[in-house]
Amino acid sequence: MKKNISGYLKERKTVIDKELSSLLATPKGYLKTIYTAMNHALKGGKRVRPILCLACAEAAGGKAKDALKAACAIEIIHSYSLVHDDLPCMDNDDYRRGRLSCHKKFGIANAVLTGDALLTCAFNILCYATKSSSVNMRLIEVLSYAAGTHGMIGGQAADIVDDKKNLAMQEYINIRKTGALIAASCKIGAISIKAEKKDIESLFKFGEHIGLVFQIVDDIIDNEGLAKIMSKKHAFEYAESLTLKAKALIIAGFGKKAAPLCAIADFVLNRTH
Amino acid sequence: MKKNISGYLKERKTVIDKELSSLLATPKGYLKTIYTAMNHALKGGKRVRPILCLACAEAAGGKAKDALKAACAIEIIHSYSLVHDDLPCMDNDDYRRGRLSCHKKFGIANAVLTGDALLTCAFNILCYATKSSSVNMRLIEVLSYAAGTHGMIGGQAADIVDDKKNLAMQEYINIRKTGALIAASCKIGAISIKAEKKDIESLFKFGEHIGLVFQIVDDIIDNEGLAKIMSKKHAFEYAESLTLKAKALIIAGFGKKAAPLCAIADFVLNRTH
Numbered sequence: 001m002k003k004n005i006s007g008y009l010k011e012r013k014t015v016i017d018k019e020l021s022s023l024l025a026t027p028k029g030y031l032k033t034i035y036t037a038m039n040h041a042l043k044g045g046k047r048v049r050p051i052l053c054l055a056c057a058e059a060a061g062g063k064a065k066d067a068l069k070a071a072c073a074i075e076i077i078h079s080y081s082l083v084h085d086d087l088p089c090m091d092n093d094d095y096r097r098g099r100l101s102c103h104k105k106f107g108i109a110n111a112v113l114t115g116d117a118l119l120t121c122a123f124n125i126l127c128y129a130t131k132s133s134s135v136n137m138r139l140i141e142v143l144s145y146a147a148g149t150h151g152m153i154g155g156q157a158a159d160i161v162d163d164k165k166n167l168a169m170q171e172y173i174n175i176r177k178t179g180a181l182i183a184a185s186c187k188i189g190a191i192s193i194k195a196e197k198k199d200i201e202s203l204f205k206f207g208e209h210i211g212l213v214f215q216i217v218d219d220i221i222d223n224e225g226l227a228k229i230m231s232k233k234h235a236f237e238y239a240e241s242l243t244l245k246a247k248a249l250i251i252a253g254f255g256k257k258a259a260p261l262c263a264i265a266d267f268v269l270n271r272t273h
Numbered sequence: 274m275k276k277n278i279s280g281y282l283k284e285r286k287t288v289i290d291k292e293l294s295s296l297l298a299t300p301k302g303y304l305k306t307i308y309t310a311m312n313h314a315l316k317g318g319k320r321v322r323p324i325l326c327l328a329c330a331e332a333a334g335g336k337a338k339d340a341l342k343a344a345c346a347i348e349i350i351h352s353y354s355l356v357h358d359d360l361p362c363m364d365n366d367d368y369r370r371g372r373l374s375c376h377k378k379f380g381i382a383n384a385v386l387t388g389d390a391l392l393t394c395a396f397n398i399l400c401y402a403t404k405s406s407s408v409n410m411r412l413i414e415v416l417s418y419a420a421g422t423h424g425m426i427g428g429q430a431a432d433i434v435d436d437k438k439n440l441a442m443q444e445y446i447n448i449r450k451t452g453a454l455i456a457a458s459c460k461i462g463a464i465s466i467k468a469e470k471k472d473i474e475s476l477f478k479f480g481e482h483i484g485l486v487f488q489i490v491d492d493i494i495d496n497e498g499l500a501k502i503m504s505k506k507h508a509f510e511y512a513e514s515l516t517l518k519a520k521a522l523i524i525a526g527f528g529k530k531a532a533p534l535c536a537i538a539d540f541v542l543n544r545t546h
Contacts, residue, residue: 030431030445031422038422084389089381108362109433112385116357116392117426123396124417133410137400140413144397149304149311153390158303160382172303 005263012051015064019072023125037106037114038121041083042076044097048214048268049182050075053189055261056203059254062193069129070139070192073122074185077147080118081181083111085156119147130192138191142184151180170226174215175208182211202253206261209246213239214268221273243269278536285324288337292345296398310379310387311394314356315349317370321487321541322455323348326462328534329476332527335466342402343412343465346395347458350420353391354454356384358429392420403465411464415457424453443499447488448481455484475526479534482519486512487541494546516542 020042026035050071057067086093086101087108094104103111126140145151155177158169165173186207190200216239219225220232227235243265250258293315299308323344330340359366359374360381367377376384399413418424428450431442438446459480463473489512492498493505500508516538523531 030434030442031427033434034422034426034430080389084385087382087385089385109360110430112357112360112362113426113430113433116353116388117422117430119389119392120417120421120426123413124421127410127414127417134406137406137410137413140396140410141400144393144400148393148397149307149390153307153386153393154304157307157383157386157390160386161303161306169303 005267008260008263009046009051009267012054012064013047015068016047016050016054016071016075019068020075023069023072024076024121033106033110034114034117037102037110038118040099040105041079041102041114041118044099045075045079047075048264049078049185052182052207052210052261052264053185053192055264056186056189056207057193057195059250059257059261060190060193060195060199060203061257062195066130067189067192069125070188071185073125073129073139073143074181074188076118076122076125077143077152078181080115080122081147081152081156083115083118087111090160132194135191135194139188142187142191146180146184151176151184152178155180165225165229167226167229170229174212174219174226178215178218179208179211182214183207186210199253202249206246206250206265209242209249210265210268213242213246213265216242217269217271239269278540281533281536282319282324282540285327285337286320288341289320289323289327289344289348292341293348296342296345297349297394306379306383307387307390310375310383311391313372313378314352314375314387314391317372318348318352320348321537322351322458325455325480325483325534325537326458326465328537329459329462329480330466330468332523332530332534333463333466333468333472333476334530335468339403340462340465342398343461344458346398346402346412346416347454347461349391349395349398350416350425351454353388353395354420354425354429356388356391360384363433405467408464408467412461415460415464419453419457424449424457425451428453438498438502440499440502443502447485447492447499451488451491452481452484455487456480459483472526475522479519479523479538482515482522483538483541486515486519486538489515490542490544512542 024038053067053071053074054064058064082096083102085091086096087103093101102114126136129136129139155173159173183204187200187204190203216226216235219227220235246265247262250261297311326340326344326347327337331337355369356375358364359369360376366374375387396413399409402409402412428446432446456477460473460477463476489499489508492500493508519538520535523534
């Protein structure tokens with residue numbers, strides 16, 4: 001698996017990108033601009049979250065295609081958060097994923113609306129994500145919790161409260177701002193294919209570890225957050241230990257079927273951009 | 274009913290405000306600011322949408338309390354849209370509902386996040402809105418459609434495309450920007466209490482008319498949109514004819530039980546602020 005990880009990720013990205021394009025096909029008329037902006041915001045990501053979602057569906061014994069719509073809804077939520085994070089009032093970033101950020105290309109008002117539209121449409125997509133309405137309901141429950149004040153938005157809100165952060169506060173932020181959505185991606189993959197409760201739980205736990213690793217590695221790359229507080233070396237050792245824990249957990253639970261998830265975990269730990 | 278409408282609206286507003294406060298109780302710690310901002314954004318509205326939702330639940334033979342959480346979710350969606358509409362990049366309004374607008378009081382970054390938080394939490398609340406998960410699912414379907422690109426956001430997106438609007442484009446915007454959420458409020462009230470399909474449909478139709486009336490009267494008050502294109506007098510005559518149609522529709526469907534909805538319809542038509 002290890003040597004094939006880049007091929008695996010590329011192939012999965014193609015499947016996800018195709019589904020995203022079909023879910024957000026641009027209509028004619030007055031809605032053309034907002035759909036063009038929504039599609040612009042979605043372009044070019046690594047698709048780590050939806051790929052984790054599909055891999056968890058498979059690890060738990062299901063088919064990736066049964067989690068595909070839900071995986072796309074997660075990527076849409078992630079993309080909305082980037083559009084709003086890039087706004088001048090937030091991080092004021094002119095570029096995102098190698099392209100002009102949404103507000104630079106479409107104006108600030110359109111970027112606010114585009115984020116709102118992506119967020120709203122993610123929940124609409126989940127209404128039709130699987131054939132079971134009780135499964136869809138649980139997906140919405142999990143995603144609205146992880147993306148809300150107890151997860152992603154809560155982390156972001158804490159992040160802008162104060163510039164000076166100690167270790168505990170930085171960890172609080174990382175767990176919520178990045179970790180919550182990644183953990184939810186894993187859980188959603190498992191729920192989509194109606195996995196057993198104990199499998200859902202262990203994939204969620206795996207996702208919590210990997211989510212934290214993801215943010216720590218981001219911090220190491222940008223020399224921010226935890227990397228600044230702990231030093232890059234100690235931050236990496238911490239991320240490494242979390243990755244080991246995450247892998248041990250799913251190897252115990254899923255044996256050989258955990259191989260793709262282990263490869264993704266290593267990829268998340270070792271990436272340099 | 275007519276003389277008692279102000280008492281009726283006031284009583285309903287009290288019930289809704291109490292439920293909203295309990296749904297959005299401010300926690301301690303890092304989340305205090307965002308919850309304070311969310312509660313600020315919710316304060317002071319007339320609660321037309323949730324009141325319509327409760328009245329529709331009753332007209333269709335159910336109890337208002339069974340639609341109360343869903344009604345609150347609608348008001349939360351409406352409030353998020355006001356927070357984002359008031360931003361400097363949109364309408365740049367310093368005041369809202371007689372108070373400082375959210376970005377004036379909490380800063381622009383917090384206002385963007387507050388809107389996002391309200392939107393996300395509305396869908397989370399709907400997951401628990403009634404005891405039936407299939408009903409909750411339908412509520413999410415209806416609300417995410419009405420609040421999204423085919424409804425409210427679509428109307429707002431069309432509104433900022435071009436400053437010069439002809440009658441057809443203004444009607445397109447009114448139907449979506451304001452009408453869609455008000456029509457959904459009525460539908461959601463009926464769905465919450467598991468009304469029959471034909472009752473859901475006629476309450477939805479009633480809501481479509483009243484939603485359009487609401488925006489036309491707003492336009493008349495502010496001398497904008499349709500009032501500018503058609504003249505205030507013709508705009509009012511149009512709103513009046515829609516109100517008559519709406520009332521005829523529900524009197525035919527619900528008889529005496531339609532009285533509160535008729536009174537609300539007259540209130541929407543005749544309000545001066």
